[in-house]
Every structure is written in C-alpha cells, then in structure tokens.
Amino acid sequence: MLKNLERHWNIIDFAISSMLRRKTKNLSLTLLYTLIIFVIASLIFFVQSIKHEAASLLTESPDIIVQRLMAGRHDLIPTAYMEKVAGIRGVSDVTPRLWGYYYDPVFGANYTVMAHDDDKTTNGQIAVGQGVARNQRINEGDLITLRSAGGHPLLMTISRVMPQQSELVSADLLLMSAADFRTMFNFPPDAATDLAITVANQRELVTIAGKIAEILPDTRPILKSEILRTYDSIFDWRGGMMVIILAMAIIAFVIFAWDKASGLSAEERREIGILKSIGWETSDILFLKFWEGIVVSLTAFLFGTILAYGHVFIFSAPLLAQAMKGWSVLYPEFHLTPQIDVYQLSILFFLTVLPYTVATIIPSWLAATVDADTAMRS
Amino acid sequence: MLQHPAIIALTGASILICAMVLYAGGYGIRILRRWDLSSGSEAQLSLERRTYLISVIIGYALFFQVLSLFLYIYTADSLHPLFVGAMCAAGSLNAVPFGYAVLVLKTVNCLLAGSWLIMNAVDGKGYDYPLIRPKYALLLLLAMLISLETALQITYFGSLKADVITSCCGSLFSGGNRSIAGELAGAPVLPTMLAFGFCLAACMTSGVVFLRSGKGGYLFSLSGSLFFLAAVTSLVSFISLYFYELPSHHCPFCILQKEYGHIGYALYASLLGGEISSLGVGLLAPFRDRPSMMEIIPRVQRKLTIAAIAFFALFTGIAVVRACTTSFTLGVFG
Amino acid sequence: MIELANVCKCFNAGQSNEFLAVNDVSLTVNRGELTILKGPSGSGKTSLLSLVGCMGRPTSGRIRLRGIRTTFMPTDSADPVIDISSLPERFLTEIRRTAFGFIFQQFNLVRGITALENIMLPTYPTGESHAACRKRGEELLELFGIARHSGSRVEWLSGGELQRVAIARALINDPAVIIADEPTAHLDSRLSREFMELIGSFKSEGKTVIIASHDPIVCEHPLADRIIEMRDGRVVADGRS
Numbered sequence: 024m025l026k027n028l029e030r031h032w033n034i035i036d037f038a039i040s041s042m043l044r045r046k047t048k049n050l051s052l053t054l055l056y057t058l059i060i061f062v063i064a065s066l067i068f069f070v071q072s073i074k075h076e077a078a079s080l081l082t083e084s085p086d087i088i089v090q091r092l093m094a095g096r097h098d099l100i101p102t103a104y105m106e107k108v109a110g111i112r113g114v115s116d117v118t119p120r121l122w123g124y125y126y127d128p129v130f131g132a133n134y135t136v137m138a139h140d141d142d143k144t145t146n147g148q149i150a151v152g153q154g155v156a157r158n159q160r161i162n163e164g165d166l167i168t169l170r171s172a173g174g175h176p177l178l179m180t181i182s183r184v185m186p187q188q189s190e191l192v193s194a195d196l197l198l199m200s201a202a203d204f205r206t207m208f209n210f211p212p213d214a215a216t217d218l219a220i221t222v223a224n225q226r227e228l229v230t231i232a233g234k235i236a237e238i239l240p241d242t243r244p245i246l247k248s249e250i251l252r253t254y255d256s257i258f259d260w261r262g263g264m265m266v267i268i269l270a271m272a273i274i275a276f277v278i279f280a281w282d283k284a285s286g287l288s289a290e291e292r293r294e295i296g297i298l299k300s301i302g303w304e305t306s307d308i309l310f311l312k313f314w315e316g317i318v319v320s321l322t323a324f325l326f327g328t329i330l331a332y333g334h335v336f337i338f339s340a341p342l343l344a345q346a347m348k349g350w351s352v353l354y355p356e357f358h359l360t361p362q363i364d365v366y367q368l369s370i371l372f373f374l375t376v377l378p379y380t381v382a383t384i385i386p387s388w389l390a391a392t393v394d395a396d397t398a399m400r401s
Numbered sequence: 402m403l404q405h406p407a408i409i410a411l412t413g414a415s416i417l418i419c420a421m422v423l424y425a426g427g428y429g430i431r432i433l434r435r436w437d438l439s440s441g442s443e444a445q446l447s448l449e450r451r452t453y454l455i456s457v458i459i460g461y462a463l464f465f466q467v468l469s470l471f472l473y474i475y476t477a478d479s480l481h482p483l484f485v486g487a488m489c490a491a492g493s494l495n496a497v498p499f500g501y502a503v504l505v506l507k508t509v510n511c512l513l514a515g516s517w518l519i520m521n522a523v524d525g526k527g528y529d530y531p532l533i534r535p536k537y538a539l540l541l542l543l544a545m546l547i548s549l550e551t552a553l554q555i556t557y558f559g560s561l562k563a564d565v566i567t568s569c570c571g572s573l574f575s576g577g578n579r580s581i582a583g584e585l586a587g588a589p590v591l592p593t594m595l596a597f598g599f600c601l602a603a604c605m606t607s608g609v610v611f612l613r614s615g616k617g618g619y620l621f622s623l624s625g626s627l628f629f630l631a632a633v634t635s636l637v638s639f640i641s642l643y644f645y646e647l648p649s650h651h652c653p654f655c656i657l658q659k660e661y662g663h664i665g666y667a668l669y670a671s672l673l674g675g676e677i678s679s680l681g682v683g684l685l686a687p688f689r690d691r692p693s694m695m696e697i698i699p700r701v702q703r704k705l706t707i708a709a710i711a712f713f714a715l716f717t718g719i720a721v722v723r724a725c726t727t728s729f730t731l732g733v734f735g
Numbered sequence: 736m737i738e739l740a741n742v743c744k745c746f747n748a749g750q751s752n753e754f755l756a757v758n759d760v761s762l763t764v765n766r767g768e769l770t771i772l773k774g775p776s777g778s779g780k781t782s783l784l785s786l787v788g789c790m791g792r793p794t795s796g797r798i799r800l801r802g803i804r805t806t807f808m809p810t811d812s813a814d815p816v817i818d819i820s821s822l823p824e825r826f827l828t829e830i831r832r833t834a835f836g837f838i839f840q841q842f843n844l845v846r847g848i849t850a851l852e853n854i855m856l857p858t859y860p861t862g863e864s865h866a867a868c869r870k871r872g873e874e875l876l877e878l879f880g881i882a883r884h885s886g887s888r889v890e891w892l893s894g895g896e897l898q899r900v901a902i903a904r905a906l907i908n909d910p911a912v913i914i915a916d917e918p919t920a921h922l923d924s925r926l927s928r929e930f931m932e933l934i935g936s937f938k939s940e941g942k943t944v945i946i947a948s949h950d951p952i953v954c955e956h957p958l959a960d961r962i963i964e965m966r967d968g969r970v971v972a973d974g975r976s
Contacts, residue, residue: 026862033859044847067406252483263404270409290846297843298856300790301904302832304825305453307860366407366475369468373410377465381417384457392450395828396785438821441792443748449824528807528826 031314034307038314045291052283053319059276060327060375061334063269067367068335069343070262072359077254080192081247085118085219087232088245099214104239108220111234115223119215121204125169125197130158136197138204146200148182154194156184172209179203220244265343266374273374277382284386295390296397305391312387320376328371336361407476408558414469418462419551425455425462426544429537438530452533456521459540462547463514467673470507471666473554474654480561490654499557506550508673513543515677516684523685523701527693535688590731593631593638600624600631601717604679608710611682615699618686625679625709632672632716639731640720646729664723668716675712678705736766736943737787737912742796744782756782757793758968764945766802769938769958772947774965780947781916783965787945788914789831793820803834803911832857836905840917842897844889844904850896851876851885854904861908868907875903895926902933912943919950927952934958 042049089108091100102119109117121138134155151161161167163184169177185193204210220235222228232244287295295308334340336359428451437445477500478490487493494500517539524532604624611621637653644656644664656665682705689698744757756779764770764787772780785791786798797820804815807826819827844853851872858868876882879899884892889900898918905913913934919927927950934944935958946953954962964972 028862029864030860030862033862033865037856037859040848070406248482255482259405262406263409266406266409267404293843294845297845300837300839300843301857302828302908303857303860304828305450306825309453309457366472366479369472369475370407370410373414373465373469373472374406377414377417380461381421384421384461385454388454388457392453395790395831396781438823441794441796441820443746443794446792525823525825526807528822530823 030307031310034310035314038311039318041294041311042315042318045288048283048288049319052280053323055276055279056319056323056375056379057327057330059272060323060371061330062272063266063374064328064331064371065334065340065343066262066265066269067371068331068363069340069359070258071367072335072362074255074258075362076359077258078251081251081254084247084250086222086225086228086247087220087235088120088247089218089220089235089239089242090245091217091239091242093241099211100217100242102213102215104242105218107238108218108235111231111238113223113227113231114220116219116221118219118221120217120219121201121210122216123208125207132158132195134195134197136199136204136207138201139198140201144198144200145182146203147178147180148199149179149203150183150185150196150198151181152185152193152196153187153190155197156181169207171207177203177207273378277378280379281382281386284383285389287390291390292393292397295393296395299393299395299397308391308393309387312383312390316380316383316387320379324372324376327375328368332361332363335359405476405480407472407479411469411472411476412555412558414465414472415551415554418465418469419547421458422462422540422544422547425458426541428455429540429544433534433537436530436533452530455540456518456525459514459517459521459543463511463518466507466511466514466547470504470511471657471669473504473507474657478654478658489652489658491652493561497557497560497562499553503550503554503557506546506553510543510547510550511673512677512680513539513546515673516680517543519677519681519701519705520684523694523697526697526701527691529693531691531693532688539684588634588638590639593635597631597635600628601713604628604713605710608706611706612703618682618702621706621709622679622683622686625676625682625713628713629672629676629679632713635720636668640724642731643720643724643727643729646727648731664719668719671712671716671719675709675716678709678712681705682709736801737764738797738799738801739763739787740797740799742786742793742798744779744786744791745794748794755968757786759796760968760970761796762963762970762973764943765961766943767938767941768960769934769944769946771954771959771962772945772965773949773954773962775949777967778965779968780965782968784914784916784945784947788835788837788912789819789827792822792827796820800830800834803830805830832861833908834911836908836910836913838901838905838913838915838918840920842901842921844897844900846890847888849886850881850889850892850900853889853900854907857904857907871907872903875906879903894921895929898922898926898930910942912945913937915944915946915948917948917950918946919948919953924952931956931958 089100089104091098091104100119105117105119108114123136125134125136126132127134132155139150149167156162159167161181163181165181167179167181169179171177179199185196185198199207205212220231222231228246228248232246235242235244298308298311299305334342339358428448432448432452435444436448474490477493480493481487481489484492484496487496494504517536520532520536520539524530524536604621604627607617607621607624611617633653637651641651641653641656642648644661654665655661656668657663658665682702685698685702685705688694689702740761742757742760743755746754746756758779760779760783772783774780786793797818800817800819802814803817805817805826807829808815808817817830819830822830844850845856851869854872854875855868858871873882873885876885879902881896881899881903884896884900889897892900915934919930922930931953934946937944938958948954953959961973961975963970
C-alpha cells in the first residue's frame with residue numbers, strides 16, 4: 024500500500040515537472056478549459072439563484088388566484104363572486120385584487136399598476152418602484168402626470184420610492200389607492216381584476232380549486248404551486264436552451280483538448296520512449312497522463328467556479344442577463360443571493376470534466392503505448 | 402423532454418459512458434476470438450496494448466457511473482415539485498414508466514463494473530493473463546446492460562412532462578398500493594428485522610470461516626448478496642423510519658437530503674462497497690487453481706472478505722447507532 | 736545465462752514492407768562475459784539487443800533467462816530459468832528494471848531536469864523510498880566524479896559528463912546485465928578508452944556486459960570475451976578472442 028502511494032507520489036512529481044516544461048501548451052489548454060467552466064458555471068449558478076428568488080417571492084403570493092375568463096381570455100371578475108367562494112369550506116379569506124398595466128408613451132415603458140389600501144395610502148399619492156424612478160428620473164415629492172382611460176391627465180405626487188431590496192418585484196410598480204385606480208382606468212365599481220384566496224389547510228388546495236371551478240364555471244383557479252412549477256419550468260427551459268447552445272462550445276473545446284492530447288511533440292514522444300526504455304511500463308505512463316489531466320481539470324474547475332461565483336453573485340452576471348431575464352425596457356437591478364450546493368457542482372462536473380476526460384483517454388493511451396525500444400532506434 | 406441542465410448532463414454522461422463501454426466491448430470480442438499469449442505476432446502485441454485502454458475505460462466508467470447513480474437520484478428529487486403529488490424522488494421516478502428500472506440498472510451496472518475492475522486487477526497480477534476470457538465475457542454483459550440502461554434513461558427523461566399527477570411517496574410506500582415499492586414498506590417490521598439479523602449473522606460467520614480456513618468462498622459471496630438485498634428491504638421497511646422519526650415515512654431517497662445530514666450516502670456507499678467486494682470473492686473463486694493464481698487469488702479474496710465485512714458492519718453500525726440514540730421507537734421491543 | 740532459441744523478429748507482417756529484423760538467431764550469452772555485437776547498420780544488432788534486454792517480445796522463438804530471480808515466479812531452485820517469450824509487458828518491465836541497465840548511443844537523458852533526477856528516474860515506479868534512491872544516486876555521482884553536477888540540468892553538461900550520467904542511470908538499480916548500444920559513437924578516443932575501463936570494472940564485479948559497436952577501440956579491446964557478427968538479421972560469425 025505504501026509502495027503504491029510512493030509510486031504515485033513520484034509520478035505526480037514528474038507529471039508536474041513535465042507540465043512546467045511545456046508551459047505554452049498547457050497554459051492555452053487550461054485557459055480555454057477555465058473559460059468553458061466559467062461560462063457554464065455562471066449559467067448554472069444564475070438559473071439556480073433566480074429559481075430560488077422566484078420561489079421565495081412566491082411564498083407571499085396567495086394560495087389560489089381566481090380569474091374570470093371570457094371567450095378564453097382573462098376578463099374582469101364580478102365582486103359578487105366573492106361570497107360564493109367564501110362559502111366554500113376551508114377558505115379562510117377572499118380578497119379582491121385590482122391591478123393592471125399602464126403604457127407610458129413618453130418613456131416607452133410598461134408599468135404594472137396596483138391598488139393597495141392601507142393607512143398610508145391617500146388619494147393623489149402613489150408609490151413607485153426603483154425602475155420607474157430611474158426611468159423617469161423622479162424622486163420622492165415630485166409630481167408626475169398619468170393619462171387616464173378617459174383621456175384626462177391625472178396629477179400624482181410621489182409619496183415614496185420603494186426600497187432597492189424589493190426591486191425584483193417592484194421595479195416597474197406603481198402603487199395607488201383603489202379609488203385612484205378605478206378613476207384612472209375607468210374601472211367598473213363592482214368588478215376586480217382577480218380574487219386572492221387564502222386556504223386554511225394546504226392539503227385541500229386541489230379539492231377547493233376543484234370546487235371553485237365547479238360553482239363558478241367561467242373562472243379558472245390558479246394554484247401558487249402551479250405558478251411555481253411554471254416558473255421553474257421556464258427557468259429550467261431557458262437554462263437548458265443555453266446549455267444546448269453552449270454544447271457547441273463544449274464540443275469545440277473537447278475537440279481542441281483531443282487535439283492537444285494527441286499532438287505529442289517530438290520531444291514528448293522522445294521523453295516517453297526514454298521512460299519506457301529505462302523501466303517505466305505502460306500503466307506508469309498512463310498514470311502520468313492521468314495526473315496531468317487531473318491537475319489541468321482541477322485548476323480549471325477551481326478558477327472557473329470562483330470566477331463564475333464572482334461574475335454572478337458579485338457583479339450580477341452582466342454577460343448572461345440579456346438572455347435570461349427576458350426583453351424589457353425596465354430592468355430591476357438586484358443582487359442574487361449565493362446559492363451553491365454540491366448538486367450544482369456535480370452537474371457542472373458532468374458537463375465539463377467528464378467530456379474532457381473521455382476525450383483524453385485514447386490520446387493518453389496512445390502516448391503510453393509507445394514501444395520501449397523506440398529509444399534505441401532514434 | 403425537459404431541458405433541465407441536470408437532465409442534459411445525465412443524458413450526455415450516459416451516452417458517453419455507453420459509447421466508451423461499447424467500444425471496449427467491441428475490442429473484448431476481438432480479444433475473445435484472437436487471443437494467443439504464446440504468439441509474439443504484432444496482432445497479439447497490439448491486442449495486449451489494447452487491454453490497457455480497456456482497463457482505463459472501465460475504470461473511468463465505474464467512477465462516472467457511481468457519480469451518475471447519485472446524480473440521478475438527486476435530479477429525480479429536484480424535479481419533484483414539477484409533478485403534482487410527488488413529495489420527493491420517489492414520486493418523480495413513478496411519474497412515467499422506467500424510472501425505477503433505470504435506478505435498478507444503474508445499481509447493477511455499478512456492481513458489475515466494480516467486479517470487473519477487481520477481476521482485471523487480479524488478472525494483471527498473473528504472469529499469463531489467466532482470467533482474460535471470463536473477464537471479457539463479463540465485459541460484454543456489462544456493455545449490453547449499460548446500453549439498455551442508457552436507452553431506458555433517455556426514454557424515462559424523454560417522457561417526463563411536468564404537471565402529471567403521480568402518487569407521492571406517502572401513498573406509494575404505504576401498505577395499500579400494489580406496486581413493488583408498496584410491498585417493501587408493507588413488509589411487516591418484525592419478520593424483516595429477523596431476516597436482516599439472520600442474513601447479517603450468516604454473512605459475518607461465513608466470512609470469518611472463510612478467512613480462517615479458506616473454504617466457503619462461494620457461500621460467503623452468496624450470503625453477502627443476500628445481506629445486500631435484506632439490507633435494502635430493511636432500509637425501506639424500518640431503518641429509514643428511525644431517521645425520519647415517523648412511522649409512515651418509508652421513502653429510501655429522503656435520507657440523502659440535507660435535512661438528514663446526507664447520511665443516506667454513507668449507508669448506500671457502504672452497501673455498494675460491501676456488495677462489490679463480496680461479489681468479487683465469488684467471481685474469483687473458480688480460478689484459484691490456475692498455477693499463476695494459486696497464491697494471488699486466496700490473498701485477494703481474504704482482503705475482499707475483510708473489506709466486505711467492514712462495509713456491511715459500517716452500514717449496520719450506522720443504523721444501530723441511530724436506532725439507539727433516537728427517542729423514536731417502533732414499539733417492537735416493548 | 737540468456738538463451739535465445741530460433742528467435743525471429745518481424746515488422747509490418749503481412750504488408751508490402753514486411754521486414755525480418757532478426758532471422759532465426761540461436762545463441763547463449765554467458766554470465767560475467769563481455770560480448771560484442773558487430774555488424775553494419777540494418778544488420779539487426781539493435782533489434783537483437785532490445786530482445787535480449789527484455790524490451791520486446793520475439794515474433795517467434797524462445798528466450799530464456801537463467802539465474803535471475805523474480806518476485807512473481809518464486810522458485811526454490813538454485814538456478815531458476817524463466818521463459819520470457821510470452822511474458823506480459825508488466826512482468827517483462829519488472830525484470831528489465833531490476834536486472835538490466837541500458838546505455839544508449841544518444842545517452843537519452845531527459846532534458847529540462849537535473850542530472851540527479853535523471854539518474855533516479857528508473858526508480859520512480861518501483862515505489863522505493865525517495866530518500867534511499869536519492870542516496871544511491873548521489874553515491875553513483877560521487878563514484879563517477881561528477882558529484883558537483885548533481886543539481887545541474889543535463890543541457891549544461893559536456894559529452895563525457897553526459898556519458899557518465901547515462902552510465903550512472905544504468906546502474907541505479909544494481910543490474911546483473913549491462914547493455915550498451917554504440918556507446919562510443921559520440922566520444923573521442925580518450926573518453927572511449929575511459930569507458931572501456933569502466934566496463935572492465937563492471938566485469939570484475941561479476942556483471943554481464945553486452946555491447947553493440949563497430950568501433951575498433953571496443954571490438955579489439957582485450958577485455959572482450961566474445962565477438963558475434965551479424966548481417967541481414969543472421970549471425971554470420973561467433974568467435975572468442
């Protein structure tokens with residue numbers, strides 16, 4: 024056992040010295056390898072983190088949202104429906120929600136408008152999200168003009184700008200009182216956009232949703248878990264699409280790695296011939312190549328992952344943001360919380376180190392099976 | 402097809418491993434047909450060089466296969482929110498056919514690859530390649546099973562669609578259901594415990610007997626495999642209950658999760674290690690009379706026996722320690 | 736000590752450029768003797784040397800080693816015989832590592848590492864303790880008077896110094912047989928004679944030496960016990976001096 028360890032130690036020693044003697048070749052390989060790992064790791068960290076953000080945001084979302092459908096399209100829901108829903112056993116709360124979209128032609132941006140009534144809301148005052156504030160270059164206390172559905176201008180005072188931490192949900196948000204909302208959109212007084220339902224026992228979600236669909240056949244109940252699932256699927260899908268596109272890059276890298284491994288310079292071939300002639304056998308040379316591969320893979324994995332961590336969690340992934348966040352004029356600025364676990368690292372490992380290792384198996388073996396007597400023939 | 406990065410990684414890995422093993426298998430056929438150690442012809446020398454490549458390939462294949470076994474379970478687990486009714490990996494695996502078949506095949510292939518590597522190491526110690534033919538016959542079997550596993554895995558992941566209603570592990574692993582997993586949990590606790598204890602005793606005893614007298618290698622190997630099966634059954638039937646501290650939670654996958662300190666990895670790794678070692682003892686036994694192997698095989702078998710006993714003892718130890726330190730009781734012992 | 740019986744070595748069998756490097760050679764190399772292989776290039780000397788030195792397997796014929804003990808074929812006999820014609824590479828290499836030392840025409844030292852490291856290279860795969868091997872290496876450097884170069888890269892050494900490093904490397908595992916292929920090809924007369932003196936000292940230690948050379952300083956040296964002439968892969972003359 025000890026002999027084996029000593030043998031490996033000697034071989035590792037020689038492997039490192041051998042690699043240092045061929046700096047250019049190994050450096051270019053390691054750099055490219057690091058780049059590939061960096062890109063894929065950034066992608067995986069980003070997707071995982073966004074999924075986590077979406078999940079934690081949605082914990083506050085209502086258990087069931089009931090929307091009315093008219094000819095397959097989302098329509099306003101009569102507030103009279105509330106009583107019927109409240110009557111179902113297991114429903115602990117029914118709240119009407121008022122929200123919609125407002126398009127601002129001056130700045131070319133779409134805002135989400137929501138009615139929110141609490142002690143702080145007064146008519147004529149709105150709270151805006153950071154994205155809106157940035158977009159229009161406005162601050163607390165400023166006045167903005169909104170165009171109502173009837174064509175009249177509405178003058179509103181900014182009561183507050185929502186904090187930066189909430190950007191992911193509130194970047195494009197305008198919060199106003201319900202009365203202002205109805206005025207602005209000419210909203211009928213006996214309707215709401217949808218109903219938010221709170222359910223006492225989570226296990227009964229599906230049953231209650233079923234009952235709602237039964238008693239109000241022109242509505243669709245949407246479960247929070249379904250939203251979560253859909254978001255997950257979308258992010259997974261987007262992540263997967265990127266991975267498939269990057270597969271091209273991985274394949275290119277693998278071919279490059281194969282080429283580097285196969286392209287034994289005359290000097291290397293001579294060296295291996297010498298080693299074999301003085302008593303190294305094929306398994307020893309195979310281990311030599313194995314350790315060389317490990318050194319390259321570990322270095323690239325370490326640096327690639329660290330760089331990706333910095334890229335995603337410190338700089339908020341500027342290179343990936345465009346593809347992943349969707350197309351919009353208003354982007355929330357937010358910092359992702361670091362979310363790394365062994366699972367993600369193993370996916371990364373499978374997508375990068377595995378293909379590299381497989382690509383170098385045959386070239387390593389070809390190098391190792393150089394005949395012992397080539398040293399005599401040179 | 403779910404374009405989840407983990408599924409892409411697993412599928413890609415499976416295809417690569419399958420390709421490597423099929424390539425090795427192809428040369429295996431050539432070796433089986435043309436091997437002639439006494440000839441010094443170039444063809445023979447080329448074949449001998451090729452055997453190194455095959456050993457390297459299968460070595461890597463085993464390593465990645467074991468990793469992919471755990472990644473597969475972990476992926477099934479992380480996919481469970483996408484299926485209504487699924488509470489953990491058990492639900493995802495049940496969502497469409499072949500989920501469990503792939504898991505079983507992956508495990509079998511890990512065991513086979515590990516056994517092959519043991520045979521290969523012993524073969525290399527003999528000065529006349531004594532095990533070359535049985536070794537490559539085993540390789541062909543491995544190649545076929547890995548191809549089957551890859552095909553089924555692609556089918557499984559390909560037919561997964563989010564939002565499919567599935568029975569979650571709560572109802573899957575309780576006695577009512579007729580599926581095989583239902584039967585595992587339905588196995589009544591006391592008889593399973595007795596079977597577990599009996600298999601453990603049989604395995605340990607035959608191991609000690611073999612170590613002392615060198616006889617009974619087959620018996621030990623067989624008892625080791627029986628213990629493996631008994632251990633898996635017991636894990637689902639009562640051992641997992643001690644970890645979850647719930648009398649109805651029989652799922653064998655949740656113990657891999659963070660909440661339980663990832664103890665599942667230790668349990669499964671020790672079972673796998675023990676089973677590969679005990680399989681090795683049985684596989685080597687038919688060849689111990691060959692001249693080049695007469696000293697080597699008994700020595701290797703002893704080491705494997707000790708390893709198997711150690712692994713199985715580790716598994717039992719973890720389970721027993723947990724059973725004793727937790728306040729949860731099954732009420733079996735009064 | 737090394738018996739060859741009807742040994743042939745064929746390259747590119749079955750192809751248009753099929754070439755028989757060693758053609759039906761049968762001879763026995765005796766222990767403790769200095770045997771010289773003589774012949775023009777292409778006569779098969781190098782191929783024969785590599786077969787005798789356990790570097791390759793013969794295409795046909797048998798090669799047997801007498802008096803060499805191995806770990807993998809333990810035997811009680813006082814004069815063990817091993818047939819190496821069908822040994823797998825791993826065992827051949829083990830024999831070669833422990834029983835044979837090679838000196839090549841081009842020295843074949845690894846560039847970029849020091850003289851001491853070059854000398855220690857054959858011991859790396861044995862798993863022997865690094866410290867013990869280092870000590871042996873330094874002793875050998877001392878023996879050949881080049882201890883001051885132990886830390887120098889081989890690129891900086893002169894022809895004679897390289898020769899001595901190459902010989903030290905051949906001796907690191909204390910082999911029973913020394914094999915040299917055209918060792919004096921890159922040496923002047925003075926160094927060649929020094930080399931032959933070293934060979935003399937090996938002989939007096941009981942080692943067997945086989946040299947392939949056409950240099951008269953080697954072939955006509957009084958220490959040479961036997962001269963084997965080869966042409967076209969066959970032995971054409973086998974005389975004692």
